[in-house]
Amino acid sequence: xxxxxxxxxxxxxxxVRDGRIEVAKVPSDPATPAAPVIEGARRLxxxxxxxxxxxxTMGLNAVITRRLPKIGxxxxxxxxxxxxxxxxxxxxxxxxxxxxxxxxxxxxxxLVPRYLRRGVTERLLPDGxxxxxxDEEQARRQxxxxxxxxxxxVAICLLNAYVDATHEKRLRELAREVLGELPIxxxxxxxxxxxxxxxxxxTVVDVLMKLVYADYATELDRELRDLGFAGELNFADCAATLxxxxxxxxxxxxxxxxxxxxxxxxxxxxxxxxxxxxxxxCDVGGTSTDVSLVRDFRPIVSNTFELEHDLVINALxxxxxxxxxGGGSIVSISATGDVLVGPASAxxxxxxxxxxxxxDAPTLTDACLLMGLLxxxxxxxxxxxxxxxxxxxxxxxxxxxxxxAQRVSFAYRIAAANxxxxxxxxxxxxxxxxxxxxxxxxxxxxxxxxxxxxELLHVKRIVVPPHPGLFSAVGxxxxxxxxxxSRSAYVVLGPGTAGTVAAVFEExxxxxxxxxxxDRDDVEIRRSFxxxxxxxxxxxxxxxxxxxxxxxxxxxxxxxxxxxxxxRRFGNRxxxxxxxxxxxxxxxxxxxxxxxYARLEPRDASTAPRRTLELRYLADEPLHAAEHERETLSSxxxxxxxxxxxxxxxxxxVYPGQVATVGGVGELVIExxxxxx
Amino acid sequence: MHAFPRPEExxxxxxxxxxxxxxPECGGGNLAEYPVLGEGGWWNVRKCQDCLASLERERGxxxxxxxxxxxxxxRGAGG
Numbered sequence: 001x002x003x004x005x006x007x008x009x010x011x012x013x014x015x016v017r018d019g020r021i022e023v024a025k026v027p028s029d030p031a032t033p034a035a036p037v038i039e040g041a042r043r044l045x046x047x048x049x050x051x052x053x054x055x056x057t058m059g060l061n062a063v064i065t066r067r068l069p070k071i072g073x074x075x076x077x078x079x080x081x082x083x084x085x086x087x088x089x090x091x092x093x094x095x096x097x098x099x100x101x102x103x104x105x106x107x108x109x110x111l112v113p114r115y116l117r118r119g120v121t122e123r124l125l126p127d128g129x130x131x132x133x134x135d136e137e138q139a140r141r142q143x144x145x146x147x148x149x150x151x152x153x154v155a156i157c158l159l160n161a162y163v164d165a166t167h168e169k170r171l172r173e174l175a176r177e178v179l180g181e182l183p184i185x186x187x188x189x190x191x192x193x194x195x196x197x198x199x200x201x202x203t204v205v206d207v208l209m210k211l212v213y214a215d216y217a218t219e220l221d222r223e224l225r226d227l228g229f230a231g232e233l234n235f236a237d238c239a240a241t242l243x244x245x246x247x248x249x250x251x252x253x254x255x256x257x258x259x260x261x262x263x264x265x266x267x268x269x270x271x272x273x274x275x276x277x278x279x280x281x282c283d284v285g286g287t288s289t290d291v292s293l294v295r296d297f298r299p300i301v302s303n304t305f306e307l308e309h310d311l312v313i314n315a316l317x318x319x320x321x322x323x324x325x326g327g328g329s330i331v332s333i334s335a336t337g338d339v340l341v342g343p344a345s346a347x348x349x350x351x352x353x354x355x356x357x358x359x360d361a362p363t364l365t366d367a368c369l370l371m372g373l374l375x376x377x378x379x380x381x382x383x384x385x386x387x388x389x390x391x392x393x394x395x396x397x398x399x400x401x402x403x404x405a406q407r408v409s410f411a412y413r414i415a416a417a418n419x420x421x422x423x424x425x426x427x428x429x430x431x432x433x434x435x436x437x438x439x440x441x442x443x444x445x446x447x448x449x450x451x452x453x454x455e456l457l458h459v460k461r462i463v464v465p466p467h468p469g470l471f472s473a474v475g476x477x478x479x480x481x482x483x484x485x486s487r488s489a490y491v492v493l494g495p496g497t498a499g500t501v502a503a504v505f506e507e508x509x510x511x512x513x514x515x516x517x518x519d520r521d522d523v524e525i526r527r528s529f530x531x532x533x534x535x536x537x538x539x540x541x542x543x544x545x546x547x548x549x550x551x552x553x554x555x556x557x558x559x560x561x562x563x564x565x566x567x568r569r570f571g572n573r574x575x576x577x578x579x580x581x582x583x584x585x586x587x588x589x590x591x592x593x594x595x596x597y598a599r600l601e602p603r604d605a606s607t608a609p610r611r612t613l614e615l616r617y618l619a620d621e622p623l624h625a626a627e628h629e630r631e632t633l634s635s636x637x638x639x640x641x642x643x644x645x646x647x648x649x650x651x652x653x654v655y656p657g658q659v660a661t662v663g664g665v666g667e668l669v670i671e672x673x674x675x676x677x
Numbered sequence: 678m679h680a681f682p683r684p685e686e687x688x689x690x691x692x693x694x695x696x697x698x699x700x701p702e703c704g705g706g707n708l709a710e711y712p713v714l715g716e717g718g719w720w721n722v723r724k725c726q727d728c729l730a731s732l733e734r735e736r737g738x739x740x741x742x743x744x745x746x747x748x749x750x751x752r753g754a755g756g
Contacts, residue, residue: 101716101717113730114729114731115702115725115728115729115730115731116728145703145727145728148703148704148705148727148728149702149703149728149730
């Protein structure tokens with residue numbers, strides 16, 4: 001299996017063959033984005049591979065930087081500024097401030113300039129009846145303007161079109177007549193859900209992603225075939241589930257963000273392997289730490305996400321939150337003399353001071369080097385030699401009366417505290433107790449920093465997976481192939497409404513089965529709906545729908561399940577109030593090959609340390625820590641802290657008072673020793 | 678007492694002064710300059726009348742074309 005994670009700086013191609021993981025790291029190239037992917041694939045070899053799974057931040061970067069193709073936006077006359085207004089979110093302190101202006105989202109940097117947002121005379125009512133017929137002559141005049149402005153694509157989102165798509169479809173025909181064959185996205189096909197702003201922004205992003213990805217994906221597929229690849233090219237979406245690339249390009253808004261969720265999916269796979277279903281996932285990268293949860297063996301998924309503040313996308317996405325604490329996070333002194341870590345980062349260029357590439361700001365990596373945790377000659381598999389004196393000079397240059405030992409020690413501890421705080425925030429947000437969860441430490445710097453949080457969080461244990469530096473990329477090889485669809489229909493669940501709900505689900509299931517292949521009987525169908533108590537203006541998402549046909553006997557069960565889910569989320573139950581179904585979702589999960597963690601055979605391996613290190617600044621006196629090579633440890637090996645366990649792309653630090661035990665698949669399980677406090 | 682006659686026009690609009698040039702967005706030659714009232718107050722704009730692309734946009738007077746009486750007096754006093 002092959003997976004590729006196209007980042008802004010590097011393109012990581014990961015190979016898993018016979019349980020052996022290899023990686024090719026190639027600099028990304030925005031001018032020819034397919035080239036680094038092909039180069040990485042060529043290095044690792046593509047022949048005989050069944051799948052090539054792809055995740056990219058290319059679309060996200062295009063939106064964030066607004067390096068976007070020129071598109072038009074057609075909507076019901078009088079509503080073209082819905083993109084600017086967003087969700088009409090306003091901060092509390094600006095509620096009564098008439099002078100407050102939105103400094104974010106489309107208002108500040110439009111995805112579609114206002115003159116290319118054109119109103120069309122038509123109006124549907126919420127029940128689908130026509131209030132104002134589509135004025136085709138007026139629509140042609142608006143399309144003629146878009147033609148003169150040479151737009152490359154068109155997004156069409158009319159009010160209430162999720163109920164009846166007739167006007168949108170006719171507008172598409174007119175657009176084809178006037179503009180010719182160019183990408184067009186209809187809201188009724190892209191995201192046929194209630195609430196026009198999210199539907200509009202999703203449709204706009206969809207047509208932009210069609211333009212960003214269409215040529216790229218075609219070229220990638222062709223060049224991979226030329227290299228001898230005969231398997232499936234799949235694209236990962238915002239929840240890191242996979243789709244064949246042609247299917248992904250039918251609704252490319254789903255692939256606008258794909259990278260961050262891969263680590264969570266990797267954790268979910270690890271959860272199955274370890275039979276430990278509740279995990280806190282912490283990916284410590286160069287700039288930030290991404291935190292997410294796996295609960296009952298599944299990542300927590302949201303029904304919408306914000307691409308940037310108040311720019312809403314109607315896509316299922318894994319909930320990942322970031323805190324500015326990574327290996328490159330810059331250590332600074334506040335105006336009041338406090339030691340701060342992040343959120344500014346030295347990034348990859350110039351990088352931490354110890355890289356010797358011109359960076360003079362001290363970073364968390366510099367702190368770990370000065371503490372003795374990092375091996376200056378063995379960093380990143382020996383690819384880069386770290387300069388201890390440059391790290392020391394950077395810390396000494398800080399404007400603070402604190403001695404060097406405290407500058408370094410505080411930097412390390414504050415970084416760990418920042419991550420711990422974020423973990424607690426997320427746990428509280430989801431109503432879970434960290435003491436019931438294991439924390440998975442990955443990302444190159446994760447195993448070095450996160451064991452320190454065991455002292456702060458009191459999670460059950462810290463788990464360092466095999467290959468922690470590549471763990472996110474491996475997630476692309478742990479994901480499900482999922483076809484999904486969703487529809488909105490406001491239906492009060494009660495006697496006589498079963499037929500309406502059943503019809504919505506059956507229509508979606510039939511369409512998805514046609515896409516997957518009607519003869520397949522090995523797919524798993526997952527159904528859910530978003531509902532609300534009658535009168536509410538917001539929904540409770542993902543109420544599970546039982547298997548089998550939906551009839552009059554099923555409806556009371558749907559209502560009961562809604563109340564159960566409502567009570568689980570909000571702590572209250574209102575069984576006397578009617579329940580209204582709003583959005584209905586279907587997922588078809590197709591079985592795929594996934595990474596299998598090879599079990600380690602217990603062997604008579606020595607746990608004798610390679611040498612003893614002196615760790616500085618953690619206590620008043622230097623600590624003497626055993627240094628181990630991870631590959632020499634076998635299942636059941638125990639390493640008592642303080643200890644440092646090295647591998648090619650990562651270093652694990654076992655704190656004093658902790659013990660690391662090697663598990664069945666080579667994972668390191670770090671726990672507090674009995675009596676440690 | 679002043680008499681304020683009812684306007685005779687069906688729609689009231691500011692005068693748009695035609696200017697020479699070509700719209701870089703749609704290629705049209707129908708450009709005009711005029712004040713508009715947007716979310717951020719009054720602006721003096723140069724816009725293409727065919728596609729409404731804004732070619733130039735400068736902040737206008739606080740009250741647009743209306744000059745408050747006191748301001749006229751102050752201007753007069755200043756010469």
